[in-house]
Amino acid sequence: MSLVEIKDLKVHYPIRTGFWNRITDSVRAVDGITFNIEAGETYGLVGESGSGKSTTGKSVVGLEKVTSGSILYKGVDITKKANRTKLDYNQDVQMIFQDSLSSLNPRKRIEDIIAEPLRNFEHLSKDEEKLRVLQLLDIVGLDADALYKYPHQFSGGQRQRIGVARAVATNPKLIIADEPVSALDLSVQAQVLNFMKKIQREFGISYLFISHDLGVVRHMCNNIAIMNRGRLVEIGTRDDIYNNPLHIYTKRLLAAIPETNVNQRMAHRASRLAVEKIYQEQQSKYYDENGEAFPLVQVSPTHSVALPETIAKQLASQEGEVQA
Numbered sequence: 172m173s174l175v176e177i178k179d180l181k182v183h184y185p186i187r188t189g190f191w192n193r194i195t196d197s198v199r200a201v202d203g204i205t206f207n208i209e210a211g212e213t214y215g216l217v218g219e220s221g222s223g224k225s226t227t228g229k230s231v232v233g234l235e236k237v238t239s240g241s242i243l244y245k246g247v248d249i250t251k252k253a254n255r256t257k258l259d260y261n262q263d264v265q266m267i268f269q270d271s272l273s274s275l276n277p278r279k280r281i282e283d284i285i286a287e288p289l290r291n292f293e294h295l296s297k298d299e300e301k302l303r304v305l306q307l308l309d310i311v312g313l314d315a316d317a318l319y320k321y322p323h324q325f326s327g328g329q330r331q332r333i334g335v336a337r338a339v340a341t342n343p344k345l346i347i348a349d350e351p352v353s354a355l356d357l358s359v360q361a362q363v364l365n366f367m368k369k370i371q372r373e374f375g376i377s378y379l380f381i382s383h384d385l386g387v388v389r390h391m392c393n394n395i396a397i398m399n400r401g402r403l404v405e406i407g408t409r410d411d412i413y414n415n416p417l418h419i420y421t422k423r424l425l426a427a428i429p430e431t432n433v434n435q436r437m438a439h440r441a442s443r444l445a446v447e448k449i450y451q452e453q454q455s456k457y458y459d460e461n462g463e464a465f466p467l468v469q470v471s472p473t474h475s476v477a478l479p480e481t482i483a484k485q486l487a488s489q490e491g492e493v494q495a
């Protein structure tokens with residue numbers, strides 16, 4: 172059994188119009204996605220802005236009402252609120268956000284911010300609580316003098332460390348990391364990613380790592396799902412996605428990774444333009460007549476792509492995949 176099993180999850184937001192505020196349509200933010208997260212792994216959920224990643228993350232953590240489908244945590248469906256309470260789910264599953272400045276209360280000192288989840292879930296004495304907060308600060312590489320400071324007195328990277336300290340305070344099993352490094356400089360991104368990995372090793376945490384950038388996900392994730400307009404268009408291991416991408420949307424995301432090597436920039440630009448040309452010319456092959464992604468087809472034990480079966484298998488064999 173996987174730690175988390177997401178099955179045919181749909182989250183539709185109603186669109187209301189007119190004097191009577193009637194529901195006339197809906198935004199299908201998440202439109203039938205299925206994937207599993209194993210204990211101790213980092214699962215990447217990648218797609219452009221608006222593809223439905225955050226809505227998925229918020230549904231898993233219980234912040235968004237699910238329209239249909241299920242989210243099984245240790246085999247129990249947590250879309251039913253009563254099950255979340257029974258399982259200590261709110262303690263086991265935490266979230267880190269992109270915008271650390273707005274997700275940390277600016278009026279509270281760091282000591283109180285990190286202690287907040289402890290106060291909700293554990294009954295510690297004042298001294299025990301302070302000791303735990305100091306330990307957590309130490310784990311994320313911050314000094315004890317951080318205790319009495321406020322969020323605005325830290326850099327973006329340090330604030331993200333404080334967010335992680337708060338998230339791991341309750342010893343969670345799963346952290347939903349929603350674009351955790353997107354607002355940071357490249358060098359600080361690497362530091363935060365490294366210490367997230369360190370914490371994963373120490374605490375045995377699983378991450379659902381949400382990002383718009385396949386470049387960031389590369390060194391973090393074992394398995395990756397590519398999300399496009401509420402649906403998954405490709406699922407695979409890191410190797411499947413980076414070395415044998417099959418869907419044009421995945422190829423576009425890969426081509427969008429900035430090239431840091433100056434000597435490679437011309438070649439990189441040429442390949443990005445080539446992918447864009449294929450996308451413009453062959454869109455109808457990759458999406459159905461309504462412009463929506465096809466259902467996923469398995470092309471190897473680890474790799475699935477949203478294409479008609481014959482095309483998927485033909486592409487997979489061209490790329491040297493072992494067919495299912």
Ligand SMILES: Nc1ncnc2c1ncn2[C@@H]1O[C@H](COP(=O)(O)OP(=O)(O)OP(=O)(O)O)[C@@H](O)[C@H]1O
Nearest residue numbers: 184198200218219220221222223224225226227383
């Ligand atoms: N509360 C809401 N009411 C109505 N529509 C919403 C709501 N929240 C999100 N949406 C819409 O759902 C779609 C998916 O949004 P979501 O935030 O999940 O995407 P995303 O991939 O996380 O993008 P971003 O990285 O920009 O947040 C978008 O079209 C968005 O406008």
